[in-house]
Amino acid sequence: MIVEYIRYRVPTDRAPEFEASYARAATSLAAAPQCVDYELSRCTDEPESYILRITWSSAKDHLEGFRGGEHFAPFFAEIKPFVGDIEEMRHYEKTPVRGDGGAVPSLYEWLGGSEALERLTEAFYREVLKDDLLIPLFGGMDPQHPQHVALWLGEVFGGPTTYTDHHGGYRHMVSRHLGRGIEEKQRRRWVSLLMDAADEVGLPDDPEFRAAFAGYIEWGTRLAVINSRPGVDAYDAPMPKWSWGGHPPYRG
Numbered sequence: 001m002i003v004e005y006i007r008y009r010v011p012t013d014r015a016p017e018f019e020a021s022y023a024r025a026a027t028s029l030a031a032a033p034q035c036v037d038y039e040l041s042r043c044t045d046e047p048e049s050y051i052l053r054i055t056w057s058s059a060k061d062h063l064e065g066f067r068g069g070e071h072f073a074p075f076f077a078e079i080k081p082f083v084g085d086i087e088e089m090r091h092y093e094k095t096p097v098r099g100d101g102g103a104v105p106s107l108y109e110w111l112g113g114s115e116a117l118e119r120l121t122e123a124f125y126r127e128v129l130k131d132d133l134l135i136p137l138f139g140g141m142d143p144q145h146p147q148h149v150a151l152w153l154g155e156v157f158g159g160p161t162t163y164t165d166h167h168g169g170y171r172h173m174v175s176r177h178l179g180r181g182i183e184e185k186q187r188r189r190w191v192s193l194l195m196d197a198a199d200e201v202g203l204p205d206d207p208e209f210r211a212a213f214a215g216y217i218e219w220g221t222r223l224a225v226i227n228s229r230p231g232v233d234a235y236d237a238p239m240p241k242w243s244w245g246g247h248p249p250y251r252g
């Protein structure tokens with residue numbers, strides 16, 4: 001993905017016309033398959049200054065796909081009167097320097113940190129080991145497994161990077177699922193028992209936390225099923241970093 005920034009300096013008497021034109025032009029961005037998202041901001045200190053941010057699937061998709069495609073002409077027709085007001089129009093690559101600020105707690109902090117996760121995985125695997133669908137997979141489980149999964153979850157939810165630093169990281173986690181042939185009904189049971197355990201140990205039950213938590217668990221378990229199929233080899237990937245998505249915590 002690539003981010004395009006376009007900085008405009010528009011005299012204030014033309015600002016309403018400028019914003020109205022962009023509101024119409026945005027329908028072409030919304031329809032363009034190369035456009036990931038867009039946002040027009042106006043400077044509060046210098047109201048003549050605007051910045052348009054557009055994320056494209058790639059620079060090539062923007063320059064060839066969008067500009068050569070059906071949505072460019074109606075887009076350009078709307079914004080053409082303001083081309084002379086452009087001060088900068090360039091592509092930028094995202095760097096790893098980004099994240100939530102201190103105003104937004106990590107999911108790890110919100111759920112109660114490592115102690116809460118250890119309580120969760122202990123209660124969960126106690127039930128897993130009594131479950132007729134899951135016992136064939138977990139019968140010979142390493143006794144340290146619940147703690148390892150607690151560390152994994154902690155890291156994914158924004159806690160310390162202990163799993164990556166001391167337990168083999170992403171590749172090791174994937175390798176533990178290889179060749180296990182996890183079936184959909186086993187995945188479903190795993191999810192269901194984990195949600196029961198979350199209630200049992202009193203993880204926060206606010207809608208925003210549970211939606212983010214369930215989102216990761218749904219994603220992670222489906223990936224575990226894929227990784228457990230025949231022919232998959234161990235691979236490296238960046239550690240997933242899960243956050244609140246579209247709904248940060250409600251603090252009414």
Ligand code: HEM
Nearest residue numbers: 137141142145148149152173176186187190217220221224
């Ligand atoms: C979000 C979903 C999942 C996460 C985060 C997860 C995490 C992990 C981790 C971190 C390990 C390695 C533990 C270690 O380092 O020793 C592991 C192993 C394992 N996982 Fe998963 N897993 C997930 C889903 C599943 C599902 C759906 C199943 C099966 C229904 C499953 C079955 C296993 C088994 C059988 C092992 C090896 C256990 C042992 O013998 O020690 N996992 N998992």
